[in-house]
Amino acid sequence: MSVILEGKGVTKRFGGLAAVNNVDFNLKKGEILGLIGPNGAGKTTLFNCICGIYRLTSGKIILEGEDITGRKPHQICAKGIGRTFQVVMPFTNLTTLENVMVSVFSGRSGIKKMEEARREAEKWLEFVGLDKKKNLRAGSLTLPDRKTLEMARALATWPKILLLDEVVAGLNPTETVETMRRIKKVRDELGITILMVEHVMKAVMGVSDRIMVLHHGEKIADGTPREIAENEKVIEAYLGERYLL
Amino acid sequence: MVDVSSVAQTLISGIMMGALYSLMAFGLQIVYGVMRIINVAHAVLMVFSIYLTYFLFETYSIDPFLSIAITLPFMFLIGWGIQRFIVNRVVTAPMVTSLLLMFGVGQVIESLIAYYWTSNFKSVTPSYGATSILLAGLSFPIVRVLGFVVSIVLLILLDVLIVKTKTGKAIRATAQDREAAQAMGIDINRVFLISFSIAIATVAPAGAVTAMIYAFYPTLHYMFTPKLFCICVLGGLGSIRGVFAGAMILGIVEAMTGAFLTLEWAPVVAYGLLITILVVRPRGLFGKA
Amino acid sequence: MMRAKTQLRDPQFLSLLIMAFILALFPVSRPAAYYLDLLFRIFMFVIMASSFNIIGGFAGYISFGQVAFFGLGAYTVAIAIRDWGLPVFPYVLPLAGIICAVIAGLIGLVVLRLRGAYFIIATIGLTLLVQTLVVNLKEITGGGMGISLPLFPYPMWMIKAIFYYSMLVTMLATLFVSYWILNSRFGLFLFSIRENEDAAEAMGVNTTRYKILAWAISAFFTGMAGGLYAPYMSYINAETVFALPTTIMMILMTVFGGRGTLWGPFVGALFLTVLSDYLIGVIMSELNMTIYGVLLVAVILFMPLGIVGTLREKIPKLRNILK
Numbered sequence: 001m002s003v004i005l006e007g008k009g010v011t012k013r014f015g016g017l018a019a020v021n022n023v024d025f026n027l028k029k030g031e032i033l034g035l036i037g038p039n040g041a042g043k044t045t046l047f048n049c050i051c052g053i054y055r056l057t058s059g060k061i062i063l064e065g066e067d068i069t070g071r072k073p074h075q076i077c078a079k080g081i082g083r084t085f086q087v088v089m090p091f092t093n094l095t096t097l098e099n100v101m102v103s104v105f106s107g108r109s110g111i112k113k114m115e116e117a118r119r120e121a122e123k124w125l126e127f128v129g130l131d132k133k134k135n136l137r138a139g140s141l142t143l144p145d146r147k148t149l150e151m152a153r154a155l156a157t158w159p160k161i162l163l164l165d166e167v168v169a170g171l172n173p174t175e176t177v178e179t180m181r182r183i184k185k186v187r188d189e190l191g192i193t194i195l196m197v198e199h200v201m202k203a204v205m206g207v208s209d210r211i212m213v214l215h216h217g218e219k220i221a222d223g224t225p226r227e228i229a230e231n232e233k234v235i236e237a238y239l240g241e242r243y244l245l
Numbered sequence: 246m247v248d249v250s251s252v253a254q255t256l257i258s259g260i261m262m263g264a265l266y267s268l269m270a271f272g273l274q275i276v277y278g279v280m281r282i283i284n285v286a287h288a289v290l291m292v293f294s295i296y297l298t299y300f301l302f303e304t305y306s307i308d309p310f311l312s313i314a315i316t317l318p319f320m321f322l323i324g325w326g327i328q329r330f331i332v333n334r335v336v337t338a339p340m341v342t343s344l345l346l347m348f349g350v351g352q353v354i355e356s357l358i359a360y361y362w363t364s365n366f367k368s369v370t371p372s373y374g375a376t377s378i379l380l381a382g383l384s385f386p387i388v389r390v391l392g393f394v395v396s397i398v399l400l401i402l403l404d405v406l407i408v409k410t411k412t413g414k415a416i417r418a419t420a421q422d423r424e425a426a427q428a429m430g431i432d433i434n435r436v437f438l439i440s441f442s443i444a445i446a447t448v449a450p451a452g453a454v455t456a457m458i459y460a461f462y463p464t465l466h467y468m469f470t471p472k473l474f475c476i477c478v479l480g481g482l483g484s485i486r487g488v489f490a491g492a493m494i495l496g497i498v499e500a501m502t503g504a505f506l507t508l509e510w511a512p513v514v515a516y517g518l519l520i521t522i523l524v525v526r527p528r529g530l531f532g533k534a
Numbered sequence: 535m536m537r538a539k540t541q542l543r544d545p546q547f548l549s550l551l552i553m554a555f556i557l558a559l560f561p562v563s564r565p566a567a568y569y570l571d572l573l574f575r576i577f578m579f580v581i582m583a584s585s586f587n588i589i590g591g592f593a594g595y596i597s598f599g600q601v602a603f604f605g606l607g608a609y610t611v612a613i614a615i616r617d618w619g620l621p622v623f624p625y626v627l628p629l630a631g632i633i634c635a636v637i638a639g640l641i642g643l644v645v646l647r648l649r650g651a652y653f654i655i656a657t658i659g660l661t662l663l664v665q666t667l668v669v670n671l672k673e674i675t676g677g678g679m680g681i682s683l684p685l686f687p688y689p690m691w692m693i694k695a696i697f698y699y700s701m702l703v704t705m706l707a708t709l710f711v712s713y714w715i716l717n718s719r720f721g722l723f724l725f726s727i728r729e730n731e732d733a734a735e736a737m738g739v740n741t742t743r744y745k746i747l748a749w750a751i752s753a754f755f756t757g758m759a760g761g762l763y764a765p766y767m768s769y770i771n772a773e774t775v776f777a778l779p780t781t782i783m784m785i786l787m788t789v790f791g792g793r794g795t796l797w798g799p800f801v802g803a804l805f806l807t808v809l810s811d812y813l814i815g816v817i818m819s820e821l822n823m824t825i826y827g828v829l830l831v832a833v834i835l836f837m838p839l840g841i842v843g844t845l846r847e848k849i850p851k852l853r854n855i856l857k
Contacts, residue, residue, distance in 0.1 A: 051736060077738035085736075091729035094722075102726045105719045106738035112719065157738055283651050285658070334835055340651045341596055345789060346834045348598075352782060352827030360821055467778060471659030478655070512666045516659040523648050523656060 001028040009059035019045040021217040032194040034208035042217040043197040052076040082159030084150035086166045092139035100156045107157025128152045144175045164196040180207045255504040261389040263496025264396040267489045268451040270476045272444035278483035279420045279440040282343045286351030288466035294452030309453045316449040324445025359463035369456040392454035475519035481529030570694040576807045577701040581759040583787040583799030584708045585752040591794035593748045594728030599660030603634040605775035607757030608764040612681040627761045634757025635750040642746040665776040680771025708755045792840030
């Protein structure tokens with residue numbers, strides 16, 4: 001599998017504190033890479049660096065061989081990176097359908113007409129199972145539905161890479177399983193590469209091809225779920241005891 | 246003519262003007278720091294206290310500086326009322342809502358002032374109003390010197406209040422993290438009430454001094470609002486000491502521009518400074534993110 | 535874009551057309567000059583409220599400095615007429631609008647980078663700044679003395695009718711553009727910026743470009759309103775055209791009628807202009823602004839969506855008509 005996204009020496013400082021410190025990573029095309037680590041490890045910061053919301057203090061982000069460091073968020077989206085947010089950020093007063101329509105227009109679909117965008121948005125809502133709620137005000141959706149909407153919205157930009165930030169936080173076990181299934185579906189049916197931050201071990205271990213572990217802003221391990229579960233450093237920092245797969 | 250004494254004189258003017266500005270701006274900063282509300286009616290309330298000072302001076306011949314003893318508690322109560330019945334409803338609303346709301350409140354107060362006192366220019370002229378102390382060839386108008394003293398006193402009082410007292414600690418905690426403060430058992434509604442009331446009370450000394458320096462009219466606040474915002478942003482939104490620093494900077498820059506460039510462009514200075522800061526370093530000098 | 539056929543079936547578009555039709559025919563019935571006057575002023579405020587709505591309602595960037603563009607438009611036209619005579623008026627009017635749009639675009643490059651509250655603060659001083667600039671450039675603008683303009687060489691009633699139609703056309707243009715934005719991709723982007731600018735950016739919306747565009751469009755129509763005001767009054771000075779109560783009125787009308795809707799600014803402008811006339815004519819006018827202030831406070835506290843907005847909430851059936 002070829003490498004689709006690379007990070008070299010990615011560092012982000014806030015004042016004197018390095019939230020992300022000299023992290024190297026690569027994401028292979030078509031894989032699901034899990035990103036785990038204790039709170040404050042720098043996972044969301046790394047996401048924000050990749051998407052252009054934060055300017056890197058130093059280091060490079062390379063997408064399909066092209067250096068995208070320093071580009072603005074909407075440009076990076078145009079290059080093919082879509083994302084969801086840890087704290088959901090729906091367009092509250094717009095309907096579910098309109099939420100996705102924004103992405104259809106602003107993403108890589110190339111669609112310019114309202115009717116076409118509407119149909120495309122409806123297809124995405126069907127894909128994630130929200131089509132019955134398409135005319136509801138986004139602000140009135142339940143949390144699980146909002147998280148689903150986040151994903152639909154990100155998908156509608158036709159991303160090559162999807163960054164998922166703690167998509168199952170706050171969901172019950174059934175909803176979590178449902179979400180994981182959907183993530184696999186996105187990779188298997190649409191060929192989208194996935195980089196996901198997660199805290200719920202069962203979820204991320206079960207669905208990821210590889211796992212990367214951050215601690216205090218640095219990468220401390222990188223490997224298959226099994227390797228990670230048995231890694232001493234990871235256990236000490238994060239897992240607590242040997243995680244049984 | 247640019248020579249040492251005129252530069253020194255301008256500097257003195259700027260510093261004293263800065264002190265006055267800081268008096269005006271403290272309250273604005275407190276409200277933003279604690280409640281995250283931008284009180285666009287702050288300057289209007291200051292103008293109101295100007296007129297109160299005027300009223301006490303004209304009707305009862307009370308010296309403006311002494312009248313602070315009356316106007317301060319009065320403005321505290323006004324602030325209490327406004328917070329309790331109006332502002333309280335929008336502490337959790339988006340900033341836009343509270344902004345428009347305070348805009349409306351300010352409008353009501355301004356037009357009531359105009360209705361009751363007319364739009365004619367007025368001033369407060371105590372017997373010492375035009376007296377200056379001459380020191381080393383430089384002129385120090387008494388009113389402004391006393392105003393400077395008042396602003397230092399207020400700065401110290403506020404500092405002590407916020408740093409040393411229990412109430413102050415509660416206020417700081419709420420300003421830093423509302424939810425955490427609540428979790429610790431602090432009654433944030435009371436904190437909001439007290440902070441807002443204190444903030445409005447601070448306009449009393451500001452108004453008293455301003456009344457003696459400026460000819461005033463109901464819409465005077467429009468002249469000060471951009472400057473006050475400039476000061477708060479410059480000093481760092483949420484920082485009381487920053488207000489003093491920011492006010493000094495603005496006062497001096499304005500005085501220099503007025504003396505050595507041209508007087509007419511002076512209002513532009515504050516605005517230019519504001520935009521520059523907002524774009525270059527929105528945190529200001531002492532502000533937190 | 536929408537095809538013509540669907541447009542005609544859209545109740546909103548139809549209602550705009552009907553209103554345009556009625557208002558266009560109104561002068562034919564030879565009403566009293568007062569009504570032409572009143573409607574002229576209503577149209578002017580509708581333009582200003584609707585323009586404000588584009589940046590403040592659709593995009594959520596509440597500009598407290600819109601009246602600066604009104605004044606700029608007024609001065610542009612006044613200077614042109616003073617220096618080159620009355621005949622230039624029809625050409626200078628759209629030019630005034632364009633100049634305002636360009637200036638808004640340039641200022642916007644700096645000021646629109648600021649978010650929410652910071653943006654609002656920045657615009658609060660804008661009017662004062664522009665006013666100071668205009669007054670200080672005495673040679674061009676006549677300073678505090680203002681500019682006097684010649685009257686058009688037609689009978690009074692005809693002059694009023696001409697201005698009526700000019701303002702009507704400009705108002706219709708503003709409303710139709712608002713309508714178009716509301717139903718377009720551009721409008722959807724503006725709404726996304728209003729609802730959550732960071733999310734919009736992450737989804738690929740070039741927020742800077744669209745914000746600037748919205749402000750420029752807003753300034754364009756506001757500037758034209760000012761440009762019509764100048765020759766109508768035959769005299770302008772900095773105090774009247776940069777008057778701060780005008781900003782308050784624009785915001786109040788929009789919020790009262792319903793921010794972010796099509797008809798909101800129209801309803802707000804209509805209601806408040808008539809109210810203002812009533813207050814001045816019948817009751818003492820000194821408490822005018824007090825009442826407006828109280829209205830603004832009341833609307834924010836009790837009816838934040840405005841008249842049209844609240845109606846849309848309560849009566850879902852009206853949703854499509856009243857967007």
